[in-house]
Amino acid sequence: MSEVSLPDDGRPERDEALPEYAERVLEVAELIPPGRVMTYGDVAEWLEEGGPRQVGRVMALYGGAVPWWRVVRADGVLLPGHELRALAHYRTEGTPLKEASRAAENHLPRLDMRRARWDGDGREREQGHT
Template identity: 55%
Template sequence: MNEQESPPPAAEDFVGRVLAVVESIPAGKVMTYGDVAAALGSRASRAVGQAMAYYGASTPWWRVIRASGHPPADHSAAALEHYRAEYTPLVWSRDGRYRVDLTAARHAVDDGT
């Protein structure tokens, strides 16, 4: 994960809101990029991914995963260490690859309704 000083002013509010949602995900739970976007009232899952790539290094980034249940691209080994430490439910394939069990681990944000 890359980390820069601060986001551009136009994106600052969106990035800050993304990071706040990520910080609210409990240990052992996950949200997809789309889930984070939906929690913000948006459909911009790719923008969530960009925000995480540039500004998410100091957050629990491993708790934001792809819709398939796979960890962030190119971070599967580092994410696995966190998943094991947090007892995140995983599903293993015969070829030794894993994904997060979304049915068991998905975190739902309380939207107040």
């Protein structure tokens, strides 16, 4: 995974090699099964490197090439600016959602993090990193 193209997000294609950390973040995003999610912090914990902000930065810059909608905020709020695209993916994949309350400002559901969160289910963690 040395080159990445960011489809349908309006950003230009990137031809340069990805930084090593970015490659690893994107590899974890690709492991997440349909209908499940990991938080930015979960991905950093999985990699045993960085933190939620670093993972979020990688996803913002390079995430268009992977199932970006499966790496989410810990509170289950849909990614601002991409809510409808993400919601379409969640509904297609059967990702557990909590319907919005009548008081919710945007009337969009949230992810049901208790049911949707994926912990890696026995997958081997990437070896050879610090």
